[in-house]
Amino acid sequence: MKRFLMGMMAVLVLVVLAACSGDTIDEGNEGASTDKKDQTIKFGVTPWTSTVPPTKIAKLVLEDMGYKVEETNADVSSIYIGLSRGDLNVYMDSWFPTHQIHLDKYEGKVEDTAISYSDARSGLIVPTYMEDINKIEDLVGKEDLFENKIFGVEPGGNAAKIIDELIEGYGLDMEQVNSSEGGMLAQAIRLIEQEKPVVFYGWRPHTMFNKLDIKVIDDSKGYFSNPEIHVMTNAGLKEEAPEAYEFLSNWSISIDDVEEMIVAIEDGGDPEEVAREWIDNNQDKVNEMIGK
Structure with missing residues (x-):
């Protein structure tokens, strides 16, 4: 009887160890399931021709990195509201100082992340x-x-x-x-x-x-200034999707490239095909932006 009880105890120990091992494996798998492949980056898109090229390039690069991407069309005021609430993550075409009023309004909730180009x-x-x-x-x-x-x-x-x-x-x-x-x-x-x-x-x-x-025509009283175009993100993106944030914080493009892409799109080119061509022709720049 004594040997039987000792044998049963040994079996129970093995069962407990196996269960603990299984829990550890499951927890590890759970952690892996929260990687960027399960994250969706949401872009706000204003109805301006200048918004499309940088948005499409960033979308394709992020998808190549493993993220899912969604686009939401809206006016600029609604996009800033979305960024402040976390309903949107990124806006690629914010004109400064014109849009400073929105950044001031949502201070701490929206982040000025990068300068796209400065000669607009x-x-x-x-x-x-x-x-x-x-x-x-x-x-x-x-x-x-x-x-x-x-x-x-x-x-x-x-x-x-x-x-x-x-x-x-x-x-x-x-x-x-x-x-x-x-x-x-x-x-x-x-x-x-x-x-x-x-x-x-x-x-x-x-x-x-x-x-x-x-x-x-000249504006001597300075109502209009020569703007810079900035990338804006929700303030939580840096922690929620650090690799996406790093790419966006390193973002830059020339105004000439943007205008060439606008022309190509208006002449009938598919926006994503035009963006993919830019990526293929500027892979070294893309690698710098994503930190390779």
Whole structure:
């Protein structure tokens, strides 16, 4: 009986050890299942042509790194709300100092992560055939030539607010007519084709400077400044997805590359194919950004 009891005890010990070993293995597997392959990086995408190239490149690189990626189309104010709540992780096309107001509003919840490029430009645009209009002061007294209208992008955005402030600051007898980027440009192109006076909001990077004979008029009062384009992230991304954050914090691209990609996309190229071509042609740069 004694030998029988000792044998039973030995069997029980082995069973317990096996169970503990199994628990350890399961816990190890559980830890492995939380790697980046199970993480989704969510991008906010504004309805601007300049947003698409950097977003598509970053999306493909992150997918190559093993992440899942989702895109959400929204206006810039909604994207900052999403970043602050953690509903979105990344926005690739934030214009500074114009968007500083959003960063101030969500301080501590949204992080200014990288400068994408620093040689952008924005302001009021006229056709070059308007030789006597070279600065905003030149519009004063000639507002009726333009039917007292300045064409701008979507209402509620910072660019629209700046234009309203500019109209008041320069004492212009004009009103801003807001629409989408496409709607604004369609109206401007229609008038340019007829060689009529038109003033509208423009920025670089954009194919409007490749396709239209236009110029930015000087803003001596500084309502518009030469912007930098920044990458913004949710403040928690650094801890939640450190490898993705490292890549985004090292991000940079030239404005010329962005404009070339915009042209290729507008000429019918698939955005992801255009982005993949950029990656293939700039693999050394991509490797630097991901820390290889």
